[in-house]
Amino acid sequence: MSVLGVRIFRVELRDELRAIVREPTSLFFSILMPVGFFILFNLLYGHGSTQGLSAGTAMVATFGTYGVITVAALQPGIGVAQDRDLGWLRMKRVSAVPVGISLAAKATAALLYGVGVLLLMGVAAAAFGTLDASPWALLRVAVVLLLGTVPFTLFSVAVGLRFRTGATIAMLNAVLFPLAVLSGLWIPIRFLPSAVKHIAEFLPTYHLAELGLAQLGDGSALLHVLALVITTVVAGTVAVMSYRRARI
Amino acid sequence: MGTTRVVAAEGLRYRYGETVALDGVDLEVGAGECVALLGPNGAGKSTLVTIVVGLRAAQEGAVRVLDGDPRRAATRRRLGVAQQTLGFPNTLTVQELVTGAAIRGGLRGSAAGPVLAELGLTDLARRRVAKLSGGQKQRVQLAMALVTEPALLVLDEPTAGLDTSARRHFWQILARRREQGTAVLVTTHLIEESAEVADRVVVLDHGRVLADAPPEELVARLPDRTVTARTRLGRGELERLPGVLSVTPEHDHLVKIQTRAPEELLRVLLDRDPDLSELRVRDAGLEEAVFALTDGGTAEEVAA
Numbered sequence: 001m002s003v004l005g006v007r008i009f010r011v012e013l014r015d016e017l018r019a020i021v022r023e024p025t026s027l028f029f030s031i032l033m034p035v036g037f038f039i040l041f042n043l044l045y046g047h048g049s050t051q052g053l054s055a056g057t058a059m060v061a062t063f064g065t066y067g068v069i070t071v072a073a074l075q076p077g078i079g080v081a082q083d084r085d086l087g088w089l090r091m092k093r094v095s096a097v098p099v100g101i102s103l104a105a106k107a108t109a110a111l112l113y114g115v116g117v118l119l120l121m122g123v124a125a126a127a128f129g130t131l132d133a134s135p136w137a138l139l140r141v142a143v144v145l146l147l148g149t150v151p152f153t154l155f156s157v158a159v160g161l162r163f164r165t166g167a168t169i170a171m172l173n174a175v176l177f178p179l180a181v182l183s184g185l186w187i188p189i190r191f192l193p194s195a196v197k198h199i200a201e202f203l204p205t206y207h208l209a210e211l212g213l214a215q216l217g218d219g220s221a222l223l224h225v226l227a228l229v230i231t232t233v234v235a236g237t238v239a240v241m242s243y244r245r246a247r248i
Numbered sequence: 249m250g251t252t253r254v255v256a257a258e259g260l261r262y263r264y265g266e267t268v269a270l271d272g273v274d275l276e277v278g279a280g281e282c283v284a285l286l287g288p289n290g291a292g293k294s295t296l297v298t299i300v301v302g303l304r305a306a307q308e309g310a311v312r313v314l315d316g317d318p319r320r321a322a323t324r325r326r327l328g329v330a331q332q333t334l335g336f337p338n339t340l341t342v343q344e345l346v347t348g349a350a351i352r353g354g355l356r357g358s359a360a361g362p363v364l365a366e367l368g369l370t371d372l373a374r375r376r377v378a379k380l381s382g383g384q385k386q387r388v389q390l391a392m393a394l395v396t397e398p399a400l401l402v403l404d405e406p407t408a409g410l411d412t413s414a415r416r417h418f419w420q421i422l423a424r425r426r427e428q429g430t431a432v433l434v435t436t437h438l439i440e441e442s443a444e445v446a447d448r449v450v451v452l453d454h455g456r457v458l459a460d461a462p463p464e465e466l467v468a469r470l471p472d473r474t475v476t477a478r479t480r481l482g483r484g485e486l487e488r489l490p491g492v493l494s495v496t497p498e499h500d501h502l503v504k505i506q507t508r509a510p511e512e513l514l515r516v517l518l519d520r521d522p523d524l525s526e527l528r529v530r531d532a533g534l535e536e537a538v539f540a541l542t543d544g545g546t547a548e549e550v551a552a
Contacts (some may be wrong), residue, residue, distance in 0.1 A: 004354055011351045015340060022339040022376075086335035094301050094329045095352045096321035248303075 001101075008097055012105030016079070020109060030075060030113055034067035035120045037186065039128075046130035050188055053216055056130020058188075060121055060138065061212030064145050066185040067117035069205060072149030073156045073176050074169075075113060076106040080160030081168035089248050099243065107153045111146055118142050133216050140215040148208040148228055154235035158242040179205045204231040252279040254400050254431035255300055259309035262295050262455075269295040270306070271455035277400070282422070282432040284442035284463075286538050287452035293435045294404075296452070300433065301329055301402050314399055325353055328398030330389045332405040338378035342369055345377060346391045353396030363395045366421060382409040390418065394425070401425070403434045407441065419445050443467070443534035453542045463534045470540055472532040473510040477517065478502050478525045489516050502526065506536065 001009070020026065038059060046056030080103070083089040092102055122138060125131035133141075155175075160168050180186060182199050183206035189197055200206040207227040214221045255277035262270040270292045277283045285293045298304040299311055302318030316323035336345060346364055347357035364370050367387045372380065377388060386409050393401060401422070407415045422432060422445070436442050442449060443463040451459040451466075459466055472493065478501050479486075486495045491509030498504060507513045510529050517524055532540075 007351055011348045015337065015344070015348060018344070019337060019339040083337075086337065087331060087333050088335065088337060090303070091329070091331070091334055092352070093303060094324060094327065094331075095349065096324040097352050098321070 005098065005101060009101050009105055012097070012102055013108055016105050016109035017112070020113065030071045031117055031120065034063060034070050034117055035124065038063040038067070038121045039124050041186070042125060042128050042130055046125070046128055051213065051217060054130055054132040056125045056128060057132045057216060058213060060125055060131070061141055061145070061216060062185045062188070062209045064118050064121055064141065065205060065209040065212055066180050067121060068114040068145045068149050069152045069208070070176065071110045071113040071117065072152040074172050075110040076103065076153050077156030077160035077168050077172055078165060079106045080157055081163060081165040084161070084246070084248060085165050093248055103157055110153060111149065114146050114149060115142070118145065137216050141212045144215055145208065145212050148211060151204055151228060151232040151235040154232065154239040158235065158239040161239070161242040161246040179203055183209060185209055204228060254279050255313055255433065257300065257309065257311040260296065260299060260306045260311060261308035262299070262304070262306055268455045272309070273452070273455065273457055275450060277431045277433050279429045279431055280426045281448070282426060282434065282446045284446035284449045285433065285435045285452060286439055286442065286449050288542050291452040291542070292455040293452055297402060297404065297433070297435060301327055325396070326399045328393030328396060328401045330393040330403045330406055332408060334389055336377040336385065336388070338376065341374050341376050342380070342388050343373040345388060346395055349392035350395045355396060359395055363391045367391045383411065383414055386410055387414070399430060401430055401432045403432065405436055406434060407438060415441070439535040439538050440533055449534065451538055451541050458541045466537045467532060467534055470532045470537045471508050472506055472536055472540070473508070474530050474532060474536065475505040475507060475510055475513060476502065476526070476528045479517065479521045480523060481521050489513060
């Protein structure tokens, strides 16, 4: 990236972060809700065990997945849709701001949200005494989950480029919540009907959570990585097509 | 001024499906020149502007802006654009918006200070844009367009929402920039205002250029005169008088009458209405000239 590109990225990221800090209502859905759920389930079931792990530790991966995809799937798409509605995206295009830089700034801001979510969950689990993993394993979980947001961010941007803000919010939420439930992010999948397990195997959220769990135990990661790579390619293609057809 | 071509477009054509937006449009804007694009809604002004600022490629024809391709980022960074429909992110302050525009244009953020002062925005610099009035937002947008010292300013309805004093101040700022060589392409519905500030007006309708001339030249081509008077005669009666082209009632029996034979009309008017008052006769303005062009009534005469 050129020096000018870096400077533009910094401005774009700064604007995104200002929006987060100055519009705290968005924090509710993006941070407080996932962390609140995590705390509730941790208090209720955190001291149990699942897949050879303490339930509280496993929840860092499953609720962590829910937390990071909430921000990755909602924030960038809603931001893009708002910018389009305002004419702000058009202004950036006229100003020769590379669209990739603008979107990268939105994705980075969402990642920082994600880091906040994971930190709060980790601190909460430690405080409740349900966290039983090495710092190295927890760091791997965090890195895997944050990298795993890429396809969700791409999908989010694809929706934001095609629909107005209200429709984007509705559509992304309509996709996000079933994904979370059917992938066993709130309730472990073994407690759900067996049909759900079969559906979950086709969902990227399930594979991301399993990839996170694999960092804490002995599970194999290969299949889950493959599933996420395929999802990223598909989401990337959809995002590119969406951009080409977008009315900016 | 005006000898260096900042915008040079030839034979631009653009269609949206079956709808022809531009049908062989030529446009030139020279350095330091102010050109007003006029025409009714759907005339093709917006499509032309989006091609000039590089947001769209012409389907036929060629356009050069600052001797480069407007689709290239390096060319677009030398433009300043203010669009009427722009909304700002409500979370940012005036200072942050203008500083951001400077950096996006390849300058330092400190370039914002002098422009904020020039536009009288220094006291509002720390205020969030959501708390500004429409006129103040308009000035912020202009500051964002000016902060990069553009060689070409493209302005869409730049004075909409500004009061008279702010308008005058706005055009004074632009005059200073034009003296330094900045070219201005402006689209506006305030036709009489463009008559005062534009070196040339380009009248578009149905995607074609109907006229491209200095405003005074366009007005001179139109033989119409406007007679204004307070009269008890009704609209129908007035429309039947000799040489009357159109009648526009204003208020309290005040009417504006468009005519090509003012002397004859005045004789008849005074004869039929001895109480006639507030009588005024003036040459047609640019608004009438543009209306005549786009309405087709006397278009051939004005375009000649």
